[in-house]
Amino acid sequence: MRRLTVAAPPRGRALRGSSLAILLFILAAPAAAASCRAIEAEGAGYTLCEADAARDDIRLFLNDPGSDTLLGSFANVERLLENQDKRLAFAMNGGMYHPDRRPVGLHVEAGRKIAPLVTRAGPGNFGMLPNGVFCLREDRAEVIESREFARETPACRFATQSGPMLVIDGALHPRFIEDSDSRFIRNGVGTSADGRRAWFLISDAPVNFHRFARVFRDHIGARQALYLDGKVSRLHAPGLNRSDQGLLPLGPILGVVVDEGVPLD
Template sequence: MTGKIKSLLLGALCALGGGGPAVLWADQAPVSCADFRFEETPFTACEIDLTRAQMRLFLRDGAGEIFGSFLNVADSLPENQVLAFAMNGGMYHPDRRPVGLYVEQGQEEMRIITSDGPGNFGLLPNGVFCLNAGKAAVIEARSFEAAPPVCEYATQSGPMLVIDGALHPAFLPDSTSRYIRNGVGVRMDGTSVVAVISDAPVTFHQFARVFRDHFAINNALFLDGNVSRFYAPQLGRADFGLPLGPILGAVVDAQTGLE
């Protein structure tokens, strides 16, 4: 059975219990996904329990070729694992190499960049999403550079959405810049990650408030906009489009992942 078929089977089995949960995380699975509305705008989110699911980054396959799609990642997994969630995991160059810091299985492919610059990435403060030893953190990039933690996986992007409970200072409530956006936040104990995509164009200000006000998350990081895509087989969702660079995903055991 290929990874793609296993992932679709996971979604089909989850769907047997009825439609999406009335409240987020009602099923308390290792990876729990739901559609919801915030200020009348549709969003989709998955919460990943790092004590029961392995969260990691994917860029290249065993032959060194960039995966580029969620289904390529799903098909690469061993028979006993399924891809339970994925989304694009940071900004990338035209050749799909990561723009900023990128670490996979402890190996650094791209260094950290802390200078300001054009575009969203350079809208400081930006940040790093770090995974290590079953815990996660979103860390402001210059703080990360000053005292680098150990990260088995890490991806840098920008801007930060929420910084110690405060919205990024450049975000304006009346901004007219609206895009589909995706990002990631970490709960206080570091063992639970919330990944969100907007299902309609939103401002940075509104997207950041989803993390702070809806999920009570104190540190969250913007990953990308416009090209943002989401993979949630629980919801029968597998977005597709142009090839991606880094992909952030969660893997669960094929036998126990439906708890």
Template sequence: MKHILALALLIGWVANLASAESCRTEAYQGNSFSTCEVDLNVDTLGLFLYAPDGTPYGYFNTLNTALGAQDKKLGFAMNAGMYHDDRAPVGYYLENGTEYQSVISSDGPGNFGLLPNGVLCLRKGRADVFETMRFLTESPDCTSATQSGPMLVINGKLHPRFLKDGTSRYVRNGVGTSADGKRAVFVISNGVINFHDFAVYFRDQLNLPNALYFDGNVSRLRAPELGRNDLGFSPLGPIIGVVSEK
């Protein structure tokens, strides 16, 4: 019996090593958040938009089925940047070395154009949020990347346009990364929230120096740990998620 118990514990330990992602529900300053932490020392993050036939995956389940054909599976996942009606990305989008949209550095309408905006850059063993102009200056060698906006936190400071008493309130989602690129934290609010309070959560509670807004209102999350797999009423554009072997 002891040997069986030890084997079960070992199997559980190995399974945890295979995927260190963890999701939780957390309250902070009167708001509730679903927060998923990804350890880039262990986890593999991927960006996904188009299936091999050129159609957008659109839904977490569709993507998971496609990965299953490759003996892989999708863990945590989230929509990852703004998109047009045809699901094409609004800003820079790079997937496994293929560029689908170039970087947009000019201001413009909507949240994306509320400068400064930023880019989430995925490289082997790390993930980093860059303010867009810094991204252009440093030209990091990303494997995959997605641009969105506005930035939530820039080098430890909130976006200068955010108002503490801002009246624009939506369900919002975004990502923050640590200075060493080994910790990426993805967050969706469980209720409507303004930009200021959403950004404060990343800076003050999660202690992340840089964070990027993905979207609002259409925000969706797949978090098996939380029993959550948001479907929504329409397909998504870019999707980010943790991929592991079956």
């Protein structure tokens, strides 16, 4: 959320009349939420959502904590948050899952490990090493390669493992092919070097891995980025009047939570 800074009045002078009213209005107004916008890169369209890990409430959702039943949709997450006088600024599918919607790799919610880390190679996109973990720590968001994560064992409040890595220390995944004809609507997450910024990206049309990863590296400037999924990729962005629907329920969902009264850009 953007922070509003109000200059202090000169020493010895009090705020009066309209000045005091303006200050009180600014302080009382809810802060603007993390937001989404349309971007274009190399002639293709994408939707980019941004969050500040030090200010925004970024969370993972899988099951309803009251009943332990799968949430599976943005609407169900919204209903869960409504009971807390909160809502989603935006959300997207947040990692790969088995047919029963169990996470394929590491999944941590509010410090509780729900599924373990997987470091071995395997079939499919998830097993195309190196893969990685999106880890949310106090005031920090990081994408960490999975074997490095296993060595460091950072304490994540929320974490989701997926794969493959899109950008690794500023370089594209070595197995990506520039002219590959494997194209899907894809989504992923990247982080800034200082851990403050998290970028959530979804393509408007089918793209291959190489092109999708280039957007993170060359246009957003992410040093690390992680693929979340394709085919099932969906975005919920109320500020854009968008909430993608699908025939089947989702597994993990990544979202930014705000108070009910916060305006959405």
